[in-house]
Amino acid sequence: MKGGQAIIKSLTDAGVEVVFGYPGGVLLPLYDVIYDSNLRHILVRHEQCAAHAADGYARASGEVGVCIGTSGPGATNLVTGIATAYMDSSPILALAGQVPSHLIGNDAFQEVDTLGITMPITKHSFQPMKAKEIPGMIKSSFYIASTGRPGPVVIDLPKDVQEEEFEPEKNIKIELPGYKPTKKGHPLQIKKAAKLIINSKKPVILAGGGVILSESSLELLKLSETIGAPVTNTLLGKGSFPEDHELSLGMLGMHGRKTANFLVDECDCLIAVGCRFSDRTTGNVDEFAKNAKIIHIDIDPAEIGKNIEVDVPIVGDAKIVLRDLLDMIIKYKSNITTDEWVNHVKEFKNACIPRMTYNDVPLKPQTVIKEIFDTLEDDTIVTTDVGQNQMWMAHYFTSKHPRTFLSSGGLGTMGFGFPAAMGAKVAKPETDVVAVCGDGGFLMVCQDLATIKEYDIPIVICILDNRRLGMVAQWQKLFYDKRMSHTHLGEVPDFVMLAESFGVNAERLERPGDIKDCLSNALKSGEPTLLDIIIDPEEILPMVPPGCGLTELVGEYKVERENLEEITYHEKSQEKVGD
Amino acid sequence: MEEERTHIISALVLHKPGVLQRVAGLFTRRGFNIDSITVGTSEKEGMARMTIISRGDDKVLEQITKQLNKLIDVIKVRDLEHETTVKRELCLIKVHSPTEKIRSEVIQYAGIFRGRIIDVSSETLTIEITGDSDKIDTLIDLVRGFGIKEIARTGPTAMSRGIKTM
Ligand SMILES: Cc1ncc(C[n+]2csc(CCOP(=O)(O)OP(=O)(O)O)c2C)c(N)n1
DSSP states (O other), X not given: OBHXXXXXXXXXXXXXXXXXXXXXXXXXXXXXXXXXXXXXEEEOSSHHHHHHHHHHHHHHHSSOEEEEEOTTHHHHHHHHHHHHHHHTTOOEEEEEEEOOGGGTTSOOTTOOOHHHHHGGGOSEEEOOSSGGGHHXXXXXXXXXXXXXSOOOEEEEEEHHHHHOBOOOOSSOOOOOTTOOOOOSOOHHHHHHHHHHHHTOSSEEEEEOHHHHHTTOHHHHXXXXXXXXXXXXXXXXTTXXXXXXXXXXXXXXXXXXXXXHHHHHHHOSEEEEESOOOOHHHHSSTTTTTTTOEEEEEESOGGGTTTSSOOSEEEESOHHHHHHHHHHHHHHHOSOOOOHHHHHHHHHHHHHTOBOOOOOOSSBOHHHHHHHHHHHSOTTOEEEEOSXXXXXXXXXXXXXOSTTSEEOXXXXXXXXXXXXXHHHHHHHOTTSOEEEEEEHHHHHTTGGGHHHHHHTTOOOEEEEEEOSXXXXXXXHHHHXXXXXXXXXXXXXXXXXXXXXXXXXXXXXXEOSTTOHXXXXXXXXXXXXXXXXXXXXXXXOOOOBOOTTSOTTOOBSOOOBOOSOHHHHHHTGGGOOOOOO | OOOOEEEEXXXXXXXXXXXXXXXXXXXXXXXXXOSEEEEEEOSSTTEEEEEEEEEEOHHHHHHHHHHHHHSTTEEEEEEEOSTTEEEEEEEEEEEEXXXXXXXXXXXXXXXXXXXXXXXXXXXXXXXXXXXXXHHHXXXXXXXXXXXXXXXXXXXOEEEESTTOOO
């Protein structure tokens, strides 16, 4: 067997059905094997999209996503996607071509130190120097990428190793003596946590992406309902708890819901599950949950105590720990009275339902999100790009199921939304997939319209078109004296013409009420579609300025009112609907 | 602010290409400092032992150990306690010694510190000395007046006293 054949066989053995890639000189041996293999290969139009698509595939399905790029520029083009996956603990495997082993270190044509470059952004990496190492390395890669705290793995494949003949072994063993992720939480810690929870009057749960990765949404729901703890989520935790549940507070943080930010401030016990207390979530750490004892459950010991001092750390898989914790709580106290706190939560929630209904033209982004939400099925997968579009979605969109809201959180990578949607659709062909992007971010990856057309990947791209680098412009407006340095994007391109030039259906939408029909028709059409939605560039997201505590929201927090008619007809006279 | 201390971190790692880079890269990326690092084979086949001297408060140290433990090629990490640890460093010092008088003085100093002369030329003497870092510093200070041509230090390597192993 040749090295290249071993690569494809190992991938297939690991259950891989599809890879996203882009060939090149040093990958010729591998691509020659792909040519007549059963593996589905999707030729993207930029390697960054291969990595994001693999990432979207992984986030939508829970399976390891695979991407391929050639040596040198192919590998460096993958880097942004690998870093994005690393920051958000997404399991991907990136296969990079490398110059023949005897040339490594000589600055050969298209040589780059891929392992060196990716070391800080991978969970682990390998470089086989003999073809016989390939099966073990690939098997180990899948194991490492998908277990413990998931993350990307890179395999750097010298050209000659892909060509080398070898005698494959029957049993492929994984030998990783230094890798033993903890699963079960320490019973004493769980006991401490249970006592703390029972003795608290105002518990709040903070759910992060770890809940989704460990598939523990059901356990989370049970815990929340049993102890009467409302649940707020991080950006990556969106969908871990149904946001239409009466105990859901929505997202916490810099662009969080008012209810979430204030109740975390008020709570006396914060149960954080599978999250890493990023600065975007906590605001000023000295102010964060200052009235609460904090319980932190995470599979990665290094996350505990890194950003926030906690009272009860529990290292383990969220699913197992939540189960054990709930058992322990029930053992101590079978009926917990929760009415007072739960009623307070409900009242507060009702007083600050964010306003989304407007009749304005240009469209208010809130209205766009509402119309998109009203159109979609509960199980539709939405992806976002980065910037205001992402935060409008995070703040206003109601996610009900895990793995249905995919967004680049940690790295905040513009250009993520569209290719991630492509990957998600490939993973879940039966599910509707909608990408919500800013005009700036979409333009960074628009060449892959060719891919969704050629491979018939019927996603719908909604561009929230404000002709601005909206999020940066918002900061300039709020914190830099309205000096709009390089955040206006001008008149081009015409996104409808752009899409049509790729053979992708497209439409421009400008008025309230336009979205529903267009979007549902597009989803029904079974063809890729782009909707260019013109929005009000001046609208500002609710926000907590950096360095402030979570309750220090700037500007008014507009709430939905029953006397809506009255408000919307006075739109131009600067309505005051703050609470 | 917690107090900064010097820590002796001993790590058992897989002896294979790239491990040193992973460890060193981790320190740079996370802003941990390295005063010194030594690497060599260990008692276990295929594994190497690294001794890293680093400064930081307890929180930093906790992060260092946890982050090191996350590396797949790292098998075990221990923060060795100063009181129960033996720590040794090797140092070579090439001293300018053009006259008989200077040479005999240098040899005397080396003798007091249980150093050895391992090379002689018409112009220089080379001392080999082993010990803890303070002792080496003191000897270096003493011979500095003669003119030091070159110093090569290994940085400390360490292990627990008694029967305890990692
Ligand atoms: C690759 C990359 N470059 C730059 C940034 C910094 N950045 C964050 S948001 C933003 C503006 C995004 O503009 P657009 O895509 O139009 O979305 P909007 O904020 O208008 O919704 C920029 C430039 C980033 N996150 N990613």
